[in-house]
Amino acid sequence: MQHLEVNLPCGLERGGRFLRTARLRPVSGADEVALADAPALAASRVSALLARCVERIGDERPALADVRELFIGDREALLLHLRRLTFGEALPCVLACPRAGCGETLELPLTVGALLVPPVAEPRAVHETELAGVRVRFRLPTGKVQEAAAELAQREPAVALAELVAACVVDVQDRNGERLDALPAQLVAPLGAVLETLDPQAEMRVSLTCVTCGTPFEALLDAATLLFAELGSGRIFRDVHVLASRYHWSEAAILRLSSERRRHYLALIREEAS
Ligand SMILES: [Zn+2]
Known part of the structure; x- marks a missing residue:
């Protein structure tokens, strides 16, 4: 399985020192099943997902309590890196023009890299x-x-x-x-x-201008909404159903596949059907 070493914008505080690196693994099918059972609130779901996919902070194995102690911007950065590791760098995003009566939808060709801010020079506890x-x-x-x-x-x-x-x-x-x-x-x-x-990573803003009415506007993005929209509610169960029906693999075997591998087989099944 592919892993990723990343720098945190601030880091996890440990007695006045900050652990500023983390190691992540991609979101697996088993994580998606766990997310389906996780609390409904986005912030709690973020904690549940990070506790599973963040393998190291500094040289510690973080528990749920540790990822809850991370600053909001660090959690956003980790989610963006998870997004990159699981689905790739391109992050297409659709936003609606806020001007009353316009209703234009704008497609933004965002990338994960463009949303990540540089680490804070000197993080402080207080x-x-x-x-x-x-x-x-x-x-x-x-x-x-x-x-x-x-x-x-x-x-x-x-x-x-x-x-x-x-x-x-x-x-x-x-x-x-x-x-x-x-x-x-x-x-x-x-x-x-x-x-x-x-904590600039906590508030990700993009500025854009509506192509139809010319209204400039700013939109607030959050990594949790973007990532959870892609992970989809219960999509994993449909994937297991389709793959198990076709290949007769066990649920456990399908959940062990990387998300990328799973999508690959699903694409082949669709290709054959058309
Ligand atoms: Zn508009």
């Missing part, structure tokens, strides 16, 4: 910034924080973003050096913007 005279020490959001915010978003979408930002705060001091209990509400959005600039 950052510090001053917002409107208030000193804030904070951490970058992890997968665990993202999962909690996504779960909250289902029940109380209006407060989920503020909760995500609040979960990152270590401590807050006013201009007199007095410790505050929490981040003032008016500083949630500014701190959110700071988090974005410090």
Whole structure:
């Protein structure tokens, strides 16, 4: 099986040090079956998939708890590398023009490489910034924080973003050096913007112009949506059905095939049928 060694934008923190390399294997049929049984929330599915396919971070074998401790941008980068390893470099993407009444769909010839950002020069466990005279020490959001915010978003979408930002705060001091209990509400959005600039891989934006109406717009992409759309919900079961019917292989044998090999046999079956 093909493996890939990659650099993480930040890395996994271990006592002030950062483990900045990871080794991945491609998504297998067995992973797709496990994903079909995984929690419905995208952030939790990302954790489940990474825990299976990331074989090493530094020289550790990561568990589910470790991939949940990774920063959001590192998780996005790992998903993009997994996408490359499983389906290749080209990442065609279809976006709809946001202008009311236009409805044009634009095909973007994206590549995985174009979406990956360079690693951060010096990752830090705790950052510090001053917002409107208030000193804030904070951490970058992890997968665990993202999962909690996504779960909250289902029940109380209006407060989920503020909760995500609040979960990152270590401590807050006013201009007199007095410790505050929490981040003032008016500083949630500014701190959110700071988090974005410090973890650029977490927010992948593409700028484009509609070919029909000329409207320029920006779209936010996320690697989980792109990858899960390709892995498809339950597609693996149809694949097993088709291959088992034709070749009489066991389910276990089919699930052991690489995704590439599976697609190859399915293409042959289709070719023969036409
Ligand atoms: Zn348009």
